[in-house]
Amino acid sequence: MTETEAMTPQSIATTIEKQSSPALACYGLSKRFKSIQALDDVSLTVPRGSIFGFLGPNGAGKSTLIRVVAGLIAADKGQFEILGKSSLSGHKVRQDMSALVDRADFYKNLSAYQNMKMLGRITGHDSDEHIDRLLNLLGLYKRRKDKVKTYSQGMKQRLGLAQALLPNPKLLVLDEPTTGLDPQGMHEIRDFILKIAAEENVTIFLSSHLLHEVELICSDIALIFNGKLAAQGSMQNIFDNIGDVTVELEVEDSAATLTFLEKNDLVSQVTPLAHAIRIEIHYSKIPELIRLMAAAKINIFSVSQRNRLENYFLSLMEGK
Amino acid sequence: MIIFTLTRNELYKIFSLVRSYIGIILFTIIVPLILWGYGMGTSHIEAEIESSVSEMFFIEGSPTNGFTAAYFIMNFFWIHIPFLLALVGGDIFAGEQANGTFRVYATRPISRLSIFISKVMATMIYTFIFVFYFGILTLGLGLAWHGVGDMLVFQDGVLILESSDALRRFFIAYSFSFMNMVLVSSIAIFFSTMVRNAVGPVIGTMALFIFILMVSTLPLDVFKSIQPYLFTTYFSNWEQAFYDPIPWADLFRGLGLIVSNIVMFLGIGLIIFRRKDILS
Structure with a gap:
């Protein structure tokens, strides 16, 4: 039986629904750390194909939400969907997602290539051509055999982006990717994000407290204060208002x-x-x-x- | 299968760290040194043994041969190996937390259970390699250096075991020792899931080990009733492999308690790791 023959009206409807579902949808996410309500009933929708800026001051709850989506912490309440897959399905929800959470850290005694190989092996994306292509895209090919401990913070951040692109994600979650970088490094990362979005056809969910950075590259934004979502929409809609x-x-x-x-x-x-x-x-x-x-x-x-x-x-x- | 891929990654990480070789290098230096010293300083022991038992028994080969040397070294090191194993087991989770690499690794579409199992498997493979290397080094080098002969075991007097039976008994002894070391690694893993630095689990493992060892060996009535339930009571159970006959029932009773402790420490470790928030 071929794949086409096996399709039923219900399965076709499910496929269409999944294809039209947002890249990320959060429903009433809440998370408390002792006395601090880090997330308070946050619901937001990230459209497919967008570069989505997630804004808020330090401690507003940006990183907490990203860590929940990335599987690093569990929400107390609520759920989320990534490209139509529910968080109730466990780790499989992250099948088409990749993340760079906070500063990029690697196994320092291994080279960039060895780090990439090891991480790529997990999802079966560890071919040398694929790894070399990504290292080349991020400008690290010439230094691929050098140990990561010899890298500058900017190079590590670029390697962080390269590893995040390993599984060919459809949604790329980046948590303050320019933190700790000098102006040139920040500029490079911004350029790479735009390049990745265009060339790799990836939806990007980007948290930042750098408003200028978000204004430069994002098509949609959401703002969070004290764990609560304050606003969301396309950049154009927000500017119109x-x-x-x-x-x-x-x-x-x-x-x-x-x-x-x-x-x-x-x-x-x-x-x-x-x-x-x-x-x-x-x-x-x-x-x-x-x-x-x-x-x-x-x-x-x-x-x-x-x-x-x-x-x-x-x-x-x-x-x- | 994902578990094997992850275990391969974990082994790759373990063997890329210098600390993983500390114990192996240490034994590579110290075991030949002890064997050399053993050869230099046992002539009077040998003469004494021969004079006291040669009238009753015929001893094949030198009484201070490679088997006896390996037995002597085993007795000496069973308390030191746990410390060296804790260096690796204690780092397996806490090291990733401290270095921030969990933020990269745990965001992959893999379950926490898979990560946990792979880390446990890799630690146990390392433990096996360590014990196996120790065994090969002591026994292999001991036999090559001091030759084959009937083995002398000092257990409520002197017991002479035939050389043809010695290897089987060493195999049993190392197998039970391995399980004891698996427990040490399990304790180190348990502590490793709880903290964010690699030093804490090493100290925690050794502190717990020494504390329970003291309670299990102190000849005080107040501790007598709990001693049968403490794992350290059975840590020298491998010696029973050299009794005649081998007390299998005692050996397996001890093994049962060791295994139940392994299950307990790993079980609690798994619960902690699955619920753990990876924040930094």
Whole structure:
């Protein structure tokens, strides 16, 4: 009997449902550590194909949720699904998921290749070609035979990403992957995440307290405070609902522009800087202001938003 | 099968650590040294034994031969080997916790039970290799150095065992010793599941071992009633392999208690590990 012949309407329906199910769905997850309620009835949905930013201040519950999903700790209440598989199925729920939780640590007395080989063996993804391809993708191929104890933290983080990609996951969970890295290392990891998402067709669930980092790479976000989910949605939806944002304008004639802006009702606050003008304006009014400035023959060199997500984040925190 | 793959990984990790070779290197140095010393300093013992028993018995070969030397070394080291085994057993879970490697390893789609079984299997294979190496080294080197002969056992007087029966008795003795060492490794694993540093389980294992050993050997009436239930009471049960006849009932009674302790320590270790939150 072939696979097609064995299919029934129910199995086809189940297959379609699984294919359309989110990459990750959490339902009422709760976890308590002694007197601290680390997670309090958290429910969230990570769409397939997204780069999902999971934001919150230190101690908000980001790492706890990730550890629950990664199987490192058990939730007191609630359950979750990964690509349609329920956490009630035990460790099998993580069949299509991989994780890099916190700092990447390895068996230091083994080489990158040996670490990868050993980890790949667990899921049957230990062919030399596959390992070499991933080490090459993460820029570690030339150092693959060197012991991990000789690696910099940035290299270890990249190796962490490489090991997470070993089982060809459909969902990649990354817990603060740029922590402890210098600006160049952070930049490299961000680039790798975008590259992986595009080339490997992986949904990425990324926790971070670096708002700028999330704003740069994420398509969807969720925010958590004191173990409770405060907001979630696509980045576009969230920005559409943002009130005033800070915008910096680089213009040719600062004096004339200042006069123009001070008279304009769209702008709520104007601050001249050394080489630019900072304004506070409602997010949705930015295009209209630019049109008006252009009509007034003001030559604009650049318009850049500052701390858009930070403003939103802080406004939510203040409301809590 | 996933258990074998994981066990292979665990063995790979164990044998990539320098500490795993400390005991093996130590014995490789000290056993030949003892055998050399044994050859240098037993002439008067030999003469004394010969003068006292040669009128009653015919002793084939030298009374201080390789078998007797191996028996002598076994007596000497049964309390030291546990410490060396605890170095590996104590590190098997706690070392991963301390190094943060569990965060990478335990996120794989494998059950905690599989991880536990593979770590226990790898530790027991290491224990077997250690005891086997110790046996080969003492017996093999002892026989090569001091030759074959009837074996002298000092047990309520002197017992002379035929050389043709000695190897069988050593096999039995090493088999029971191995089970005792499996218990030591199980205790080390139990402590290893509880803490996040590799030193604690080693100290914990030895502290428990020494404490129970003291209680089981102190000739005080207050401890007499509990001594039959303490595993250390049976730690020298391997000596019974050299009695004539071998008291099999006693040997297996002791083995029963050793096995039940192994099951208990590993069982509790498994419960702890399955419920453990891997936080750092």
